[in-house]
Amino acid sequence: MPDVAGLVPRPWITARLDRWLRTEDTRIFLVTGPPGTGKTVFAARLAAPEDEHDTPGGGDARPERPDVVLAHFCDASDERTLDALDFVRALSGALARRIPRFADALAASAAGAAAVITINSTQTIGTVEAGARVANVQIRVSGSVPTRQAFAHLVRRPLEAAVADGWDERLLVVVDDLSAGYRYDSEDTIAHLIGVVAGNPAELPDVLRFVVTARPDPWVLRDLPPPALDLRADRPAGEDDIRRYVHRRLPAAGTAWRLWADRVVAAADGNFLYARHVVERLPAGGEVPPDPPADLPEGLTGLYRAWFRADIARSRDLWWDLYEPVLAALTVARGAGLTHEQLCGITGLPRSRVRRVLEECAQFLLGAPRSGPVRLYHDSFRDYLAEEEVQVEEAHHAVLRYFVRRHGDDWLGAAEYACDHLATHAAAIGELAILVNRPDFLVAAEPGGVLRALSRPGVTGRYAEVYRRAGRLLADRDRGERASYLQMAAYELGEAKAATAFAGLLPERRWTPLWASMLRHHPGRVVGAHPGGVLAMLWFPRPDGTTVVTAAPDGTVRFWDLRTHTVLGVLTLPSGTPAARLALLGTGDEAVLAVAALDQVWLADPERMEVTGSVPARPGSPVTAMAPTVLEGRAVVVLGYADGIVQAVDPFTGEPVTEPVPAHEGPVLSLAGGLDDGVLSGGADGAVILWGLHGEIDRQPVIRPPDPPTWCGTTTFLSGDTGRFALAAGYSDGVTDVIVFGDDDSEKRTGIGGHEPAAWQLDTAFLSEGLLLQSRMRRGRNGYADVLREVRELHLRGMNPDDGPPESREIVLLSGG
Secondary structure, three states: OOOOOOOOOOHHHHHHHHHHHHHOOOOEEEEEOOOOOOHHHHHHHHHOOHHHHOOOOOOOOOOOOOEEEEEEEOOOOOHHHOOHHHHHHHHHHHHHHHOHHHHHHHHHHHHOOOOOEEEEOOOOOOOOOOOOOOOOOEEEEOOOOOHHHHHHHHHHHHHHHHHHOOOOOOEEEEEEOHHHHHHOOOOOOHHHHHHHHHHOOOOOOOOEEEEEEEOOOHHHHOOOOOOOEEOOOOOOOOOOHHHHHHHHHOOOOOHHHHHHHHHHHHHHOOOHHHHHHHHHOOOOOOOOOOOOOOOOOOHHHHHHHHHHHHHHOOOHHHHHHHHHHHHHHHHHOOOOOEOHHHHHHHHOOOHHHHHHHHHHOHHHEEEOOOOOOEEEOOHHHHHHHHHHHOOHHHHHHHHHHHHHHHHOOOHHHOOHHHHHHHHHHHHHOOOOHHHHOOHHHHHHOOHHHHHHHHOOOOOOOHHHHHHHHHHHHOOOOOHHHHHHHHHHHHHHOOOHHHHHHHHOOOOOOOOOOOOOOOOOOOOOOOOOOOOOOOOEEEEEOOOOOOEEEEEOOOOEEEEEEOOOOEEEEEEEOOOOOOOOEEEEEOOHHHOEEEEEOOOEEEEEEOOOOEEEEEEEOOOOOOEEEEEEEEEOOEEEEEEEEOOOEEEEEOOOOOOEOOOOEEOOOOOEEEEEEEEOOEEEEEEOOOOEEEEEOOOOOEEEEEEEOOOOOOOEEEEEEEEOOOOOEEEEEEEOOOOEEEEEEOOOOOEEEEEEOOOOOOOOOEEEEEEOOEEEEEEOOOOOOOOHHHHHHHHHHHHOOOOOOOOOOHHHOOOOOOOOO
16 A cells, blocks of 8 residues: 555545545445546545544544445556455455454355355364354455356355344445556456446445546446546646645745746646656755746656656667666566566676666665665556567566576575566566476466466466466465375376376475376367356256256356257356256156255246246255155155255255255265155265155165265166166266166166276166166276176166167267366
């Protein structure tokens, strides 16, 4: 936050702000103005404690205003201040520290989205239990989470809970320089988020208001309401704040000084930066200045240009040999800037010459002039240098060469600046491969910077793909954990060489992966895609058999036409929570689509593609599995929870049909129903259990006990027309257990192995000649034909041999991920 010492009062601005707070219903107070008109100073004064910004004798005592819960200053040279997700995380943490009830509700809200949000308390690392008190909040948000979804879980819902509990005190959020974000991401910006959530009463309780500043940039203004105040256009006639500022900084009184003051005030036209630079170039110590010129330079850019030509570019040789290398490096510098030692290494100049440049340019710099780090003082000066004076691309090359030369053999010992910002420099000149092909750099580097750099097109290779997969998990973790996550991602992608490289780094770690695997898809056709992935998929039985329903983490359900590869419709869940499971209740015109979304089951009309109702789930634990079945002639839904509970409920009234039963030690991962009031469950504890639902849930024989310790990710349960039925379960050790029961009470059991290493989905269908089992697995290891042959030979020998083979039928395989 800028230093507010020595600022002049500007009562006309604060009066407009106070009137908005008292009388207006809009939740955004937007202040605009060109660079140098005092936007950041206004934000800093508003955010500063009262004893820091009240100027003695200025008459600008602070009136009664809501407290500022968060002051966020966007900096175009530091991407960490521009990321919308990071802003959501900072706002949530600030509200949790300010509102006790918010902190409690935050833990519960995050538990409802445990797959994507983790909150750390002071004592534990991991997911905070619902109801736990959150202190010194640190929030990790996966970058794959849409910003609006993160805002709903981390800000809106906890704030609604606090308001419902009695919190009615208004709070202010101050955000400075929203225009800086458009250089970082032109779509997912802080400005867009604030415009959406504050402009819609349903998105945010009225206790939170935003005071924001921006340049009068149309890209910013499109997302926000009309400016409440423009610091140039709305400046009252006769307002003398610039004059007061100039007189305060002039060293003496007298006719010559008054003449200079008049000229500076007229030329500044409300621009404090302009006035500051002109005044700083006048004689000090009471010396009488010469008469001012008839015309001072026009605007900040004109002032920069005049200074440059008069003082810096007197000799072109001196400029190119001395000044340009240093100023170019500072123009592209990020964050807090570069130290003297780094500037010497980047430019190849001795320390004395670098110091000379910094001392002569001191009025345009921030930082320690003799040690550093040093950075340019304002974005307007950076823009001027980049557009008119320095070679930006050469400067990026120089910065990259210096740090590669210094740390290329050991990135784990690299300087903080290199870890935080070097990927940005490399990406700007298309040289990112130099860094991302080094596993030690990927472990040492700040994850946000690397991921932003990797978002640019053209960066490929095994390490780039590994980082894209795991990078969002690395924020706020130590280097040992980063190496473990990257090693695990390499295993999942089948990149053994990369996994070995990450395994060789930092042997002392909290944990190390032994193996990991990811299902690979080999599509013949791509029907479409969900932003953020597909969590569930269901074949919808229309007469033409060409509709598939998919569910996604962004809280949407899409209906796809397989013939045209188009979306027939999109259903958005009112809760905005991830749509994690799908089930179809009933058939024909009476069919109802059930969508499990963590803490609720939404009901929808699949024909109209509209939400028709909802069933609340058990509080405190998200739904992790769901299956429809029939109990005593009526449709019920069996729900499995993250705490291992299984319970059947009426999908239309929400009333429990059975008591909750602790079925598994750990989350219920799969449920299958449909035979004689029975349901088959599989859990993270590896057990697969058949349950009877006759008013109570009765435990039936276990298909496979949890020994050895593997988890069951999928189950299926199907009856045939002749009294036969089959049970199947897929495990994390790559084995699929199959039991086929004949009409003579005989049982045939086998285990099909060879998955790499986990079986994720099972589909069964009784054809005329017997059971067809389809198991999703990695190509080349027990493919579809191999499984079909093994099932037929082991279980179906002699069953209706005169019927045609399944190969004569059209088979469509669908996968989503």
